[in-house]
Amino acid sequence: MKISQSSGVPIYKQIADAFRTDILAGKYSQGEYLPSIRELAKDLRISVITTMKAYEQLELEGLVTASQGKGFYVNAQDSEMLKEQHLRKVEDSLLAAIDAAEIAGMSGGELIETLKTLIEMRDQ
Amino acid sequence: MEKQVIAAKNIEKKYKNFTLSVPEMNIPSGFATALIGENGAGKTTLLNILTGIRNDYKGSIQYFGQYSEKEMEKTAEVRERIGYTGTDNYYLPNWTVGQVCSLSKLLFEHFHEDRFKKYCDDLAIFGGNAYDGRKKVSALSDGTKTKLMLAGVLARDTDLLVLDEPASPLDPLMRDKLCELIRDYLNSGEGKSVFFSTHNISDMEGVTDYAIILEQGKIVEQGFVEDLKEKYILVKGEKADIEAAKKILYTITTSNYGFEGICLAEDLDKLAGMDVVTETPNLFKISVAVMKRNSLIK
Numbered sequence: 001m002k003i004s005q006s007s008g009v010p011i012y013k014q015i016a017d018a019f020r021t022d023i024l025a026g027k028y029s030q031g032e033y034l035p036s037i038r039e040l041a042k043d044l045r046i047s048v049i050t051t052m053k054a055y056e057q058l059e060l061e062g063l064v065t066a067s068q069g070k071g072f073y074v075n076a077q078d079s080e081m082l083k084e085q086h087l088r089k090v091e092d093s094l095l096a097a098i099d100a101a102e103i104a105g106m107s108g109g110e111l112i113e114t115l116k117t118l119i120e121m122r123d124q
Numbered sequence: 125m126e127k128q129v130i131a132a133k134n135i136e137k138k139y140k141n142f143t144l145s146v147p148e149m150n151i152p153s154g155f156a157t158a159l160i161g162e163n164g165a166g167k168t169t170l171l172n173i174l175t176g177i178r179n180d181y182k183g184s185i186q187y188f189g190q191y192s193e194k195e196m197e198k199t200a201e202v203r204e205r206i207g208y209t210g211t212d213n214y215y216l217p218n219w220t221v222g223q224v225c226s227l228s229k230l231l232f233e234h235f236h237e238d239r240f241k242k243y244c245d246d247l248a249i250f251g252g253n254a255y256d257g258r259k260k261v262s263a264l265s266d267g268t269k270t271k272l273m274l275a276g277v278l279a280r281d282t283d284l285l286v287l288d289e290p291a292s293p294l295d296p297l298m299r300d301k302l303c304e305l306i307r308d309y310l311n312s313g314e315g316k317s318v319f320f321s322t323h324n325i326s327d328m329e330g331v332t333d334y335a336i337i338l339e340q341g342k343i344v345e346q347g348f349v350e351d352l353k354e355k356y357i358l359v360k361g362e363k364a365d366i367e368a369a370k371k372i373l374y375t376i377t378t379s380n381y382g383f384e385g386i387c388l389a390e391d392l393d394k395l396a397g398m399d400v401v402t403e404t405p406n407l408f409k410i411s412v413a414v415m416k417r418n419s420l421i422k
Contacts, residue, residue: 010404012350038311045303048155048310049333053350 003044011046015054023063024085028074034064036071127153127189129284129317130174135183137169144169144341146183151319152348153189156306156331159321160411161338162419167321168211170338171288174319175208188283204233207277207285211292213269215261215276221249222257224276234281243275247301266293278305285309287320291327299324303331325408337411339418349407356413358405359387365398375413386413 001018003011022028034040037055041048055072058064062081064072101111128150135146144166151157161167172178174185176197185193187202196202215224221244228235241255249264249271250256264272270293277285285306291299306318322328335352337345345352361369362382369383370376372394376385386405387395405413 008403010353036311038307042304042307042311045307046330047333047349048307049348049350 001044003046012050012053012057015040015044015051016057019054019058020061020063020085023058023074023077024082026077030074030076032074033070034058034072034074127315128186129153129188129315130319131186131189132174133184135170135173135181135185137166137173137178137181142166142341144173144181146170146343149336149343149346151317151336152334153315153317154310155333156310156318156320157334157336158325158328158332158407159319159336159338160323160325160415161321162415162421163323165338166341167338168288171286171319171321175206175286176203177208177210200233204280205283207280207282208287209270209273209277209285209290210288213261213273215269215272217260217262219261220257221255221259221261221272224261224272225257228276228279232280236279236281240275240279243278244272247271247275247298249275267295267298270294271298274302274305278309283313283316285318285320287318289321289323291320291322291324296327299327303328306331325411326406329407332407335407335411337414339415340420342418344418345410345414352407352410353404355389356405356410357387357389357392358384358403358409359392359395359400360384360403361395361398361400365400369395369398369400375416386410 001015003014005011007014019034028034034055035043037051038048040051044051055064055066059066059072062075063077064074066072097115098111101108106114130149130151132146132149135144135149137144142164159167159170169178173181173183176193179193179197185196187193187196188205191199191202219227225237225240228240229237244250244255249268250259261269261272270290274287274290290302294302306320309318310316320328325332329349332349334348335346336343347355356374359369359373360382361384363380366376366378366383369385370378372391373383373385373387374391376383386409387402392402
């Protein structure tokens with residue numbers, strides 16, 4: 001996990017993002033515990049309250065559950081929700097591409113062509 | 125999370141031209157808490173009261189959720205659980221490091237000589253040389269004396285460390301090491317807590333969970349750092365909006381090109397219509413803003 005102190009993205013968000021990606025990618029099995037908040041703070045060289053906030057964020061999203069005195073474990077991932085999360089990520093990335101294209105003065109048609117080319121290149 | 129390692133109520137200490145007055149202060153259990161404030165804000169007085177070094181004050185203090193200040197004074201068991209380092213070296217100058225070690229063993233039931241020697245080695249107290257019990261305390265530099273005091277408290281089994289300005293005499297590398305030692309300590313068991321005063325907010329930010337800001341003998345802000353980062357927002361804007369922004373922002377610094385300041389989150393919508401960018405402030409920026417609002421410095 002790479003944490004940037006100067007990216008402008010709050011550190012707790014960077015941590016939550018990294019765990020979310022791993023959980024959605026299936027790197028944690030159902031019921032598996034995340035590292036303890038103090039252990040994680042020690043390893044990432046950040047304060048305990050920041051790791052705690054990251055885990056609370058994941059709990060809020062329904063990805064993990066807090067267990068009194070034992071830490072946070074990963075919930076069963078609902079496949080519909082998983083799909084939804086991935087779809088949202090795709091949309092966000094495409095929106096960013098649309099914004100960038102507008103700045104570059106590309107038309108919608110050109111953008112779609114570029115996307116097609118990139119897909120073809122990747123498939124090869 | 126609601127548990128407090130120290131809960132103080134109605135603390136008051138009067139000096140001729142200065143009064144420390146703390147109606148309520150809670151230090152959360154299981155976290156690192158920083159006491160921040162200007163020179164002369166009353167930080168050391170407060171720490172000395174909390175550690176029982178001073179007892180000429182009014183008010184009540186509860187330790188570990190169960191002991192009163194009177195019990196703390198009389199019960200060795202409570203004091204065993206607290207480790208303290210001060211800004212003055214409390215080991216006598218003519219003591220040798222070996223004497224520091226044997227006296228600590230006499231004073232505290234849970235002082236581990238092997239751990240003390242290991243910390244002396246880890247913190248390079250003998251400059252990379254082997255442990256030398258004959259070395260005199262007076263021959264150590266200020267920074268090294270602080271390291272020796274840290275080795276002394278970390279060699280004990282405690283549940284709370286109270287450190288008065290531990291970072292000040294230390295070099296940048298050792299400050300980084302200090303943060304690591306604090307994290308290791310917090311991770312070493314359930315409910316381990318650290319309370320330290322500091323001027324070096326930036327250096328200690330990565331280890332600070334809860335912050336208490338003291339100005340003119342009063343607590344002017346306290347809270348978990350992540351909550352403070354939501355309460356105060358860093359705002360940067362254009363020159364044209366300076367006058368309007370001055371009326372809204374909590375603190376503001378202006379230049380020929382624009383302004384930068386801290387805005388309370390609740391006031392953020394009042395900036396609507398202005399061309400501003402907002403950022404999450406770090407603890408340093410928040411502390412400076414809060415101190416500035418309450419300082420006598422013009």
